[in-house]
Amino acid sequence: MAVPLIYFLDDDENIIKLVKYGLRNEQFNVKYFSRPTTLIEAIKAEYPDVVISDVMMPDMDGIELIEKMRGLSRSMPVILVTARAAVDTAVRAMKAGAFEYLTKPINFDELKLAVGRAVEVGRLRSEVDEIKSGFKSRYSFDNLIGESEPINAMRDLIKRLSTVSEAVILLRGESGVGKNLVARVIHYTSPISDKRYLEINCASLPSNLLEAELFGYEKGAFTDAKNSKKGLLEVASGGTVLLDEITSMDLALQAKFLSFIENRRIRRVGGLEEIPVDLRVISATNSDLEADVASGKFRSDLFYRINVVSIVVPPLRERGRDVILIGRKFIDDFNTKFKKHVKGFTNSAERKLLSHSWSGNVRELRNVVERAMIFAENEYIDGDEISLSNIAQVPTMDDGLHLAKGLSLDQVEGEYLKKVLEWNNFNLEETARQLGVTRKTLWEKRKKYGLLN
Ligand SMILES: Nc1ncnc2c1ncn2[C@@H]1O[C@H](COP(=O)(O)OP(=O)(O)OP(=O)(O)O)[C@@H](O)[C@H]1O
Ligand SMILES: [Mg+2]
Structure with missing residues (x-):
């Protein structure tokens, strides 16, 4: 899925600075606006996934903004943020069609979760409109x-x-x-x-x-x-x-x-x-x-x-030579994506692919081919260019998880999650079990760290 595009609007430059800092490591593409009118102009030209807006602004308040946006018949979710924890504003905002309502000071975890949910709902809404062609x-x-x-x-x-x-x-x-x-x-x-x-x-x-x-x-x-x-x-x-x-x-x-x-x-x-x-x-x-x-x-x-x-x-392991056929299709896909001209696998590569157990199935195969394609320099991918993870071994911190100084807790969590997913060949059931979280939490975390698929 494409990186979500988020519009953030606040007339206070200091808040913008703060949010820029707070969201600096997120998998979002955020554009910042200090005036509602510029944001509205921008929306006419492109389609952000989510709009986050202040409520109290001099030339237009957040609620009017939502109404204006509805006039443009754009159904993207709007998250409102305000300094006043006033219940009546919240009620007014939700009535106007705000997706969610948060209070300042901004809690970034809360904001990120709200954005994640809004992206998902917005995507569903636009899927409804999109469809058909192609x-x-x-x-x-x-x-x-x-x-x-x-x-x-x-x-x-x-x-x-x-x-x-x-x-x-x-x-x-x-x-x-x-x-x-x-x-x-x-x-x-x-x-x-x-x-x-x-x-x-x-x-x-x-x-x-x-x-x-x-x-x-x-x-x-x-x-x-x-x-x-x-x-x-x-x-x-x-x-x-x-x-x-x-x-x-x-x-x-x-x-x-x-x-x-x-x-x-x-x-x-x-x-x-x-x-x-x-x-x-x-x-x-x-x-x-x-x-x-x-x-x-x-x-x-x-x-x-x-x-x-x-x-x-x-499961892929029961499909015999399909592994090769699907693998070749992924080579084609990544040739286009990485502008390469790889023609296929060598015999040794095929043997390696055929003898692997593929607990992460086609998704794992796709990841394996992608990794090989990134480094591929020859016409054919050879056996030693294919790296398969072996889930039989119990993961330890030495299995390639290297933590640099100065990482935030969030970054560590993201890195670790990525590793555990890899160790388990993206088997979600197993990953959730090892991390001691529910499937839902795992989904939210994958979303948060850009690890969906
Ligand atoms: N037979 C196939 N030929 C080509 N590509 C395939 C085939 N089967 C699966 N894929 C690709 O493999 C990836 C994983 O497939 P998909 O997301 O449908 O799996 P899933 O069974 O829904 O997994 P999950 O249970 O985790 O949701 C996708 O990129 C999909 O397009
Ligand atoms: Mg699925």
Whole structure:
């Protein structure tokens, strides 16, 4: 994903200096403005992911700013920051459509989390608008590379399913096997391919926000709901929705979701009306659903409902020579990206790729090829140019984690997270377990340190 573009507006130069310092190591591209009018002009020319604004400014206050922006019909989330912890301003701001409301002095951790959430929501909103063009060709069957028996079988199954648009599909498989890719191929090869395709990662938002994003809300449903808003399920009606990491839904939301699948109707938060929604629903997970059901984390009735048609995307280690075929495709991709002219792998490189166990699956393969491509100087990548990590060994601080003096705690956390992900070949389940955090926290941290994919 591209580095998020953030606009920061405050009439106080000192605050701008402070924020520049506070956000200096973040994976955001921040542009600073001291006048609302210049910011508005800039928005007409480009599309920031998030706007952060002061509330009290001499020529226009933050709330007017939001209203002006709405006039430009731009739906980017706005985070308001103000010196006054006044409840009425907060209420007014949320009513005007602010995404979040923070008080000064600015707490950078809080700000970064708010920005992370806003980027995610903004991205979902714009995905709703974007769609279509180019996607069809990007997600044809040709993009699902592989000629091995399990992949051919999976392709046949997808072909048969794509004509049955009311089927509820569950995608299962280890992390990095290609579940998101399969979901897109299912949609873009189906008869409803010109309708909307939306992905929502259930681990990316706190439960109440996820509910509001999925189901929408009515005016007055909560203090900040000034206008009613359609949820993604409603917006994607007629098309396909992918609910990724479905096990991250909490039990209450699972119940609401089950009722949607069964009745094909939704009720917005705070609403009474039942709105019919016609959708192809795909859910995806890499966790052990049966175990989640047994431990009470996942509702068994929902499990049976979504498990009617399940597609297990096979791990890369079971796909034989597909490793080479997919690897060559990644060489092509990185040739374009790095402006190189690598032609393929040598025999020794192929042998090495074929004998590896790929616990991080296709994602790991992609990382391995990328690393090799960065250093590649010859026409063919040779075996000793391919470095594979070996997860059998227990990571110690000597496994390449070198800390320089003067790092901030945040930087250390980011570095360490990156290492643990690498040690585990980007297996998220295992990484979360080793770090002692939930999948949701892991997701937030990866986001914070730019380690999503
Ligand atoms: N058969 C394939 N051919 C080409 N590229 C693939 C294939 N399968 C996966 N990829 C690529 O591998 C990467 C990981 O795939 P994807 O994100 O779909 O995995 P996932 O199963 O959803 O993982 P997670 O459970 O961690 O979300 C993506 O860049 C995807 O495009
Ligand atoms: Mg995925």
